[in-house]
Amino acid sequence: MISQELKTVILKQLNLDDFDLQGETIAPQVPGWDSLNHINIILAVEQKFGIKFKSRELLQLKCVGDLQKLVDSKLGK
Amino acid sequence: MQYVWDLLKYNPSDPLIFSTSLFLFLFVFFLLFYNLFGRNKMVRLGLLIVFSLYFYYKSAGYYAGILVVSAIVNFFFAKFIASTENFTWKRIHLALAVILNIGILGYFKYTNFIVQIFAEMSSSRFEPLSIFLPIGISFYTFKSLNYVFDVYLDNMEPTNSFRDFCVYVFFFPNLLMGPIDRAADFLPQIQKELFLSKEDLGKATLLIIAGLFKKVVVADYIGLNFVDRIFDYPLRYTGVENLLAIYGYALQIYCDFSGYTDMAIGIALFLGFKLMDNFNAPFKATSIADFWRRWHISLSKWLLDYLFKPMQFSMRTLRIWANVIALFITFVICGFWHGGAWNFIIWGALHGFMMSVGLLIQKPKQSLYKLLRINDTKFLRFFQAIITFHLIAASFLIFRTNDFQIIKDMFSQIFYFFHAAVFLQFAEKLPIIFGLMTLGFALHFMPVKLENGIKKIFTSFPWFAQALILVVVIWIAAQFKSADITPFIYFQF
Structure with a gap:
């Protein structure tokens, strides 16, 4: 389950009004989410939640659900 | 008899490429036995390993040994990486694996280029060293390395079977010119029964x-x-x-x-x-970045996952410039991967430059x-x-x-x-x-x-x-x- 906060940050970076982001959604399925834009999304997520990811953690991300889990673990949820 | 032996033994000017009649002839025989022992996995995979090694020997002679060394080195390094929870040890083992793989590749592929640069810098005469370039070394080095990287990143479990890993590394169809397949996709296929649908x-x-x-x-x-x-x-x-x-x-x-x-x-x-x-129809691309999503996809994906992304993430506070710098470096290396010569480096740099400009x-x-x-x-x-x-x-x-x-x-x-x-x-x-x-x-x-x-x-x-x-x-x-x-x-x- 993707939180509304995370969804808002991602969609704002991609200039999308709405998109059905699910846990298993992968970047190429979302319009505009390419490897170059990915960095902006990561930075926006870090800024929004006041957290810092390690490069290795980012390299392990496969889908939006993995990003949600990583954010939750950083926030101690 | 001598003619048959001459035909089958290693000949540097006559590698066993798919478009030759010799390959077609040998492949038909191999396929016959491969299917005959289709139900016996041990024999079937054994045949595949032996034929793949012969295939490589025919193109590289006794340098086929490098392929075996590559399989041994990467199989054990991945095992070491997975066996420890200590992150520093994981990193040390990864670094050693990379140094060894790139060291072997570098020696065979780039020594003369580097010697030439030094000779030009010191205005001395360049005498090329007699170094044999084993065909396909760039492909199978990268193929083996993606296994080590994926184990390091916990993207896959290492295989316990050295036989299976040899099938993956030696697999003759993609040995000389790719695709640089992922171990995570290939290894599970070894476990499946041989079945071909219509x-x-x-x-x-x-x-x-x-x-x-x-x-x-x-x-x-x-x-x-x-x-x-x-x-x-x-x-x-x-x-x-x-x-x-x-x-x-x-x-x-x-x-x-x-x-x-x-x-x-x-x-x-x-x-x-x-x-x-x-x-994927590369000339239909609407940008250089799109071209690289359609041309030599297995290499561009390899470079994206194991070179571009780590650089991009580590420099991410630079925002767009992180992409520009990482892109440029990745494509210079991409050019260098193709061969130790300035034209390949310039070609890579040109692509990096065009993509960077496109981004800006x-x-x-x-x-x-x-x-x-x-x-x-x-x-x-x-x-x-x-x-x-x-x-x-x-x-x-x-x-x-x-x-x-x-x-x-x-x-x-x-x-x-x-x-x-x-x-x-x-x-x-x-x-x-x-x-x-x-x-x-x-x-x-x-x-x-x-x-x-x-x-x-x-x-x-x-x-x-x-x-x-x-x-x-x-x-x-x-x-x-x-x-x-x-x-x-x-x-x-």
């Missing part, structure tokens, strides 16, 4: 037909009979011929490489393995498209594809030759000695070259729906009809191989 069989046969046609009929023929001649003496020909040679070389390199890949994927499919796609002007470009109301239209995509194709084709010139005078001469003929009327003469006097180039590009730009329709019809044919078509294509390929070189009469000015 659709798989049809697809495999069609891929081999397409590959043979692309490689032998299109690439080799237009290369030998047209492109090579223009590149040898560009000033003897008009701008039209020089421009057509640039288009021809783009088509030649695509058909050569993707033809080999098609055959590799088809042969692998006959053995019950699905390899990753390596090409992305926003103003989008605003302009919106202002002109052409955003996301077929019209725009058509022009983007034409511009991208010409940039790609021009960049391939640096790939083709390290003599920059030739490139200069070709462009000077195109801009100052074009002679458009020569085009009709070209079509009239060289109908085979003209026909093959037209056919090659027409097949490449064929709509996906039509392509899928042809695939569907072909796979619905009974097996003997498919085999008959394959035999006909082999016969046509043989005719093209032995065809006399068409003399270039009207090109003399």
Whole structure:
């Protein structure tokens, strides 16, 4: 389950009004989410939640659900 | 008997490539035994390992030992990495694996280039060292390395079977020229029973037909009979011929490489393995970045995952500049991967530069498209594809030759000695070259729906009809191989 906060940050970076982001959604399925834009999304997520990811953690991300889990673990949820 | 031995033993000038009759002959026998022992996995995989090692020995002689060393080194390093929870140890083992792999690759591939640079810097005479370059070393080094990286990143569990890992590393269809398949996709396939559906069989046969046609009929023929001649003496020909040679070389390199890949994927499919796609109509790309999502996909994905992303993430506070720097470095390395020569490095740097510029002007470009109301239209995509194709084709010139005078001469003929009327003469006097180039590009730009329709019809044919078509294509390929070189009469000015 993707939180509304995370969804808002991602969609704002991609200039999308709405998109059905699910846990298993992968970047190429979302319009505009390419490897170059990915960095902006990561930075926006870090800024929004006041957290810092390690490069290795980012390299392990496969889908939006993995990003949600990583954010939750950083926030101690 | 001596003749048979000479034919089967290692010969540096005669590697066992898919388009040779010797390979076809040996493969049919191998396939027969492979299917005969289809139910006995141990024997089947053993046969695959032995045939793959022979395949490599035939192309690299006793240097085939490097392949075995590569398998041993990477199998155990991945095991060490997975066996410890200590992150520092994981990193040390990863670093050692990378140093060893790149060290071996670097010694064979780049020593002479580096020695040459030092010789030039110290103004001394360059004496090339006698170093044998084992064919395919860049491909299988990267193939083995992705396994180590994925184990390090916890993207996959390491295999406990050295036999399975050898099947992955030695697998002859993708050993010499890729695709650089992922261990995470390949290793689970080893566990499956050998089963080929009618659709798989049809697809495999069609891929081999397409590959043979692309490689032998299109690439080799237009290369030998047209492109090579223009590149040898560009000033003897008009701008039209020089421009057509640039288009021809783009088509030649695509058909050569993707033809080999098609055959590799088809042969692998006959053995019950699905390899990753390596090409997706690259000349339909609407930008350089799009081109790299369609050209040599297995390499670009490898570079993206294991080189670009780590650099991009570590520099991410630089925002857009992190992308620009990481892109440029990645593509310089991409060029260097192709060979130790300045033209490859410049070619890579050029692609890195073009992509970086594309990234930096992305926003103003989008605003302009919106202002002109052409955003996301077929019209725009058509022009983007034409511009991208010409940039790609021009960049391939640096790939083709390290003599920059030739490139200069070709462009000077195109801009100052074009002679458009020569085009009709070209079509009239060289109908085979003209026909093959037209056919090659027409097949490449064929709509996906039509392509899928042809695939569907072909796979619905009974097996003997498919085999008959394959035999006909082999016969046509043989005719093209032995065809006399068409003399270039009207090109003399």
